[in-house]
Amino acid sequence: MTIDTSTDANVRGLFDDFGAFSTPTPADFSSVLTHGLVSPDANVLLNLYRYTEQARADLLSALGALGDRLWVPHQVLVEFWRNRETTISDARSTSAKAAEEISDHSTQAVQTLRTWANRVALSDDDFNDLRDRLTEIFEEVRKKIKEVGEGEWQHIRHDTSTDPVIAKLESALVGRVGSPFSPEDRTTMTALGNKRVADRVPPGYMDAKKDGDGAVGDFFVWEQLLREASRRQCDVLFVTADAKEDWWRKERGHNRGPRPELTAELRARGGGRLFLLSPKQFLEVAAPVLRLSLQAGSVEDIERVERIEARDTCGGWTREALDALFHGLKYEGYTNRVDVIRYAADAGGEVEAELVYDLCDYDDDRTLRGFTKPIGRISRKLQGQGLIADSAVQVLKAEYRNGPGPASGFTVHPLLVPLINSGGDEEES
Template sequence: MEPNVSSTVGGIFDGFEDYRTPSDDDYRRIFKAGLVVFDANVLLNLYRFNSTTRRDLIAVMQGLGGNLWIPHQVMREFWRNRESTLDRLNDGPRESLELLEKANKTAENAVSAWSKKIALDDARKSDLMDKLETAFRTVREAMIAQAADDAAEHARDTNADTILSTLASTLANRVGSALPSEDHAAALIEAERRIAAQEPPGFLDADKTNEDLRAGDYLVWEQLLREAEQRKCDVLLVTSDVKDDWWSRVKSDLRGPRPELAAEFRERAGSRFFMLTPSEFVTKAAALTSVSVNPRSAADIERVGNPLNDPLPADVAFEVVERLFNHAIAVNWHNLSGSARMRDLSALVDDPAIGGVLQNYFTLEGTRAWMKDTLNRHFNYALKGFGRYQHLVRMRHQTPQEVIAAACGPSWYVVPDSQGLRPYHCLASDGSNSRYVCWGPERSFRDLLFAAMNNHSTEQERSAVVILHGDAVDNAQHYRDMATQAGVDLVFLEEELKLNLDYAP
């Protein structure tokens, strides 16, 4: 008797398309017959790039021809933020010159203290001070001259703005229409639902005070989906927004769109959805198209796209982070509303012991960005026992070792150097056997299950998923059934906040 044969057959990627790594052929196809979409942050950063990098990015955009498309919401955000972008560019030189003056005073005081210590004669001291003043004046004048050149390009008058003029010709007949009023109203409601449910994209914009601002990412997504449905083609989104409500990560590496977004796109448009940062996009375009690009442009885009590249000494960072963490625990930061977070962040910027210290190293904009990143990302990592600042938080949730003990038993331990983020995971061992374990909140169950399935090895015991929860889990049996079907162990662990025994300020 012949064995039973399933009526449907497929390959290893059928139903798992979101795990396929994009190839150069995929990008060639998009450049020739797909849709390439740029986010507002990329367009606004044209004002911040040097002239060579700006020219290269514009050339690549122009080379896309009819495959270039901009959602209406992107242009709305561009116009909404253009003036503030120009303000920050104009403030940048002033703030940098103030920092330079502080450095000049510090250097003068150092020379004076040293000269007193060694009883240096007045003539020699005066000569050193003159050289110091000459050096700082040379740098100061160069900065002022560069700022004047930049200001000439960044004209507020739209008729005199050369960057805007080039962008206007490049995007002519390439910008989509706004959603009809009824559809726009429905999109605002859906955006709020996704934020509450922690569904991508845009749920990390919950701290924005205005409903329209909170819905910005989702409006871009909905307009992009509708255009893809009409054109029936693959889409590449180029964005400097590297938040986790858009991107899938392995440790700190961006690995493309979140699986939920790729699946939703495939279901609605019947095509594939790709994402690249601007620097990655320029690198790909230089390699796969006929457009000539300066090799240094990608590096310049990377530098401009990340406002947190400014150096901060480790000892200063640790001191400020400890104060931020203690404050976050005191005000219960994670449970603050979006408007309350904004007010709290403004107060922290004005705090001499926190914002005042950081402004010795960052601009005002950079200070705010650094603190927001620390509170929204690193504070969460530290609470879970991860990251370089985990020893600076007084209270924390269960450590990775405590999670492993709950999932596998007291004889199991975390394998050294195996811990990772997104999702939280590690290898566990009892000395003879090993297994992959990942954990997170109930809303991340599908991501956790995929990670457990994807990281299982035949040499290991069954992978395990741990759902961390506060209140009772409503769908516990449903999750157990899914885990059983996937061949994964499932454990529910009530999350607790307790003293951090490794606290070492």
């Protein structure tokens, strides 16, 4: 006998309570782009100042083509205006700083050449020839950096009346920005946001250490987005360059979609399905749906900016730099260090000393003193090559929980755990 369950409220399906685990299809994205609510985060708008001119134009065209589906939470513009001038100054100074560093490297290279020439008694003519060729190459690179920088920024100004980014945004956002909280509502939402941060309720708890109302900024964006989605009763696509775990569901370091808590909260507030995309993904998905013709290199440039931002959120490291570290350790015969780092990351960031002995097949009487030195030395080399930031965090650190004496274990920096777990070219065979 067949049981009719069509009216049974207690009968559930595979994705009824687990919508966040359903991989979006092209049809899903087409639907939300043409009938849903599409909202960019503040970092998406600010990154317009970091892209090349063509990438900037393509992303602005995509936002403009959304029409009334485009909607921006008021808090997004609060953060945009708060950070706009700093973003412009930082981006504008990038080329000048790079050109200055190239000049410094040129001076150092000539000094190194001079020291070597003196030691091998190189003739003055040969030295002068090598020096001139060396400085010519550095000068050529410096001029190219300056030329590119000035070309990209010749129209960008702090003055909003002459800033082409502001001109495009102003026309695209007319009537498409939400209202601010009332003073009373803001007080209530601030208290609620701080409680959510303390309880690690997404989004925003990863910003707990930010000053002022920075810790509740993401919650403000989310709450305003929830209210508009509830009013429209539609699906939501949130475009963000934020890759932190309080927005994304992470699987071995990869962003697999929105946090299940966010999906459930949107549903509970009367909205539809929640989608999250990075700016690069948004441009790739939106182009065919909105019938946009992207310029060559736009997607790649947006991806470049995302990689830089990922390094900033991964303790100064990138996937490329981490692979270089692992390759260097293996090349020098320290494969066991890679094994320990991977094991610790997979275990949540810690590994006990006893397990290190097992992983490295060490005798019990061997000391672990200096175990992290090869890691530190190669890391400093990568800093010198510019592969990691000068402020890059220490990959593996010895812990002494039992006081002075032998290390009790080792820890991988929390910011690096997702990056290590994401695998890469140097994955274990």
